[in-house]
Amino acid sequence: MRDVIDGKTPGAFYSRYGLNPTIMALEGKLAQLDHAEASLAFSSGMAAISALFMRFAAQGILCLGDVYGGTKQLLTRQLPELGIKTFSLSQTDLDSVETAIKTHQPRLVYLESPSNPTLQLQNISGLAELAHANGALLAVDNTFATPINQCPIDLGADFTVQSATKYLGGHSDLTAGVLSGCRLELDYINAWRKNLGQTIATEVAHKLSRSLLTLALRVERHNDNAQLIADYLDAHSKVRKTCYPGLASHSQHMLAKQQMSGFGGMASFYIAGDGSMAERFIDLLKVFSIAPSLGGVESLATQPIYTSHYGLSEEILRQADVDGSLIRLSIGLEDINDLIDDLEQAFSLCQ
């Protein structure tokens, strides 16, 4: 029994410790997907991110570029309430990051690529090298890409974290998270998971294991549908600009081809008009549902200004390139003709 609790012998003990056969089976699959030594499954993406931050908060965290709203709040509101100062950098070229790392000497550098909602990329291998040269570890939120399209650990990152609520679950019917990395670090982080009570529920672990069986197939279809929709939007007269890493017009398309094997199911665009035109457009959609979240079988549309970026200051919105005319699409698995017909009828009715 003691050897099991100490992690010396594999075995079942108490589910909150993660020592449960269903959870351990899931984690084995997740580690394989992420090309990692080990994985921990959590009750949500934010549980995985917060456990990672607990491990490194006292040693310094530097956050690069746009990140998920909950992550941003944790770094700028909750951790400061505990007296912990974290650092953020919006300019993420290698020179600026090197200066920031040398100034703040963080132990953890954290980023998302592609980012929400404008699909900006970070140079994962370049930033991993920079972090390591300065005694820091790199963690990448890989939720948008999924391990099918991008493997941060192969690119040199130390940790990869995901909201499994999105593509891994894939059916908008579960909430879970995953953190992958080396076993030694994950053992430390597992103590936080255990004592903060963040372990995935066994029933959800089973459901997520089932979802993983179709992950590669689903992501392939998400990629194909999204590329066709991005091509369609990019050529449309009522679209000012389309954001999708698979488009040659994306400013980081070369980097996308280097570090991604597929470009994912998320695409955003600025309608050629104002925020009220974007609102009318979304209201006219019939196949796309208006809803937050992403990564499920069904296609969704949102205006980030009313969802992920609601209530943020003008300055932050300008920095993130978010205005009322921006529409974010999570492109599902429906027939591509149904999706494009739906967008076209909405454009044609929307002046």
Ligand SMILES: *Cc1c(COP(=O)(O)O)cnc(C)c1O
């Ligand atoms: C949804 C999301 C999260 C948070 O995940 P939850 O499962 O909702 O806690 C973190 N990062 C990204 C990029 C997300 O899209």
